[in-house]
Amino acid sequence: NAGVMQNPRHLVRRRGQEARLRCSPMKGHSHVYWYRQLPEEGLKFMVYLQKENIIDESGMPKERFSAEFPKEGPSILRIQQVVRGDSAAYFCASSPGLAVSYEQYFGPGTRLTVT
Amino acid sequence: AQTVTQSQPEMSVQEAETVTLSCTYDTSESDYYLFWYKQPPSRQMILVIRQEAYKQQNATENRFSVNFQKAAKSFSLKISDSQLGDAAMYFCAYRSSSGGSNYKLTFGKGTLLTVNP
Numbered sequence: 011n012a013g014v015m016q017n018p019r020h021l022v023r024r025r026g027q028e029a030r031l032r033c034s035p036m037k038g039h040s041h042v043y044w045y046r047q048l049p050e051e052g053l054k055f056m057v058y059l060q061k062e063n064i065i066d067e068s069g070m071p072k073e074r075f076s077a078e079f080p081k082e083g084p085s086i087l088r089i090q091q092v093v094r095g096d097s098a099a100y101f102c103a104s105s106p107g108l109a110v111s112y113e114q115y116f117g118p119g120t121r122l123t124v125t
Numbered sequence: 126a127q128t129v130t131q132s133q134p135e136m137s138v139q140e141a142e143t144v145t146l147s148c149t150y151d152t153s154e155s156d157y158y159l160f161w162y163k164q165p166p167s168r169q170m171i172l173v174i175r176q177e178a179y180k181q182q183n184a185t186e187n188r189f190s191v192n193f194q195k196a197a198k199s200f201s202l203k204i205s206d207s208q209l210g211d212a213a214m215y216f217c218a219y220r221s222s223s224g225g226s227n228y229k230l231t232f233g234k235g236t237l238l239t240v241n242p
Contacts, residue, residue, distance in 0.1 A: 043228065052129070052216050052232030053170070066226065099168060108228060116170035 012037065014104050014117035015084075022123045023092045031087040031120045035104030042085045043114060044070075044077060047099040059085060092124045127152045127219050131233035138207045139241050145192075146202045146236045148217030158220045159193065159200045160230070165213040173215070176200065178222070204238075212240045 015034040023029050035042050040061050045053040055069040059079035067077065074092075079085040089096055099121045103114035128151045138144035150159070161173040176184045176193050183191050188208075192201045204211055217233040 041228070043230075045230070050234070052218075052234045053230070054232070055229045058228055066228075069229075101170060103170075105228075113172060113175075114228075114230065118167065118169045121168070 014115050016102050016117035016120050020121050024125055026091050029089040029092050029122055031100050033085040033102030036115055039104035039106050041105045042079050043103045044087050045101045094124050097124045127231050129217050129219050129231050129233040131217055131236050133236045135237045137239040142207055143205045146215050148200045150198050150219050156222045160218040161202045162216045163213045207240050209240050
């Protein structure tokens, strides 16, 4: 059973460009979570999605950031008009359900560098 | 809101020795989960151990064990017989077990562990 897949692993964007980060959850997992890790910080929750629904986006900046988890295909975290402060590692996690007994399995992360 | 504090930015240990990483947290909840995650240079987040707050017995996973002090809101990780492969950033994390946001993990800032041969 393949783990959570994220691509690309590294992404370099110039200021003002768009960044698209992809996350394929583990097989059988329908719950996806995105976290951001700024330099020398712990991971911080951004958004929680189920198939075709955004459940909680309270941790996501109100502007330029959006997320989706379509019926088919990976979850996408999209950052428009990137700025240097967006440089961070973005982690996706998935779980088979919402119950707290379910562990969140993390992907390897995408390191975004904005130049 | 819950907070997680790791007061040791860096720690080092000699190979085969024992090291303890500290974590404290703040919450008004009585039921929750606590975790230690390992992040090696590859940046992959790996779950090391977890503790349910309602369990009095400290969790153990091979060379990894915790000292969970609920009243003191303390959750330390002990690594015995340290190995070179234990070198990594270690994060303490909290997750509520009830309420509307029980899916959110709240992380500390991490402790960078170096293992010296």
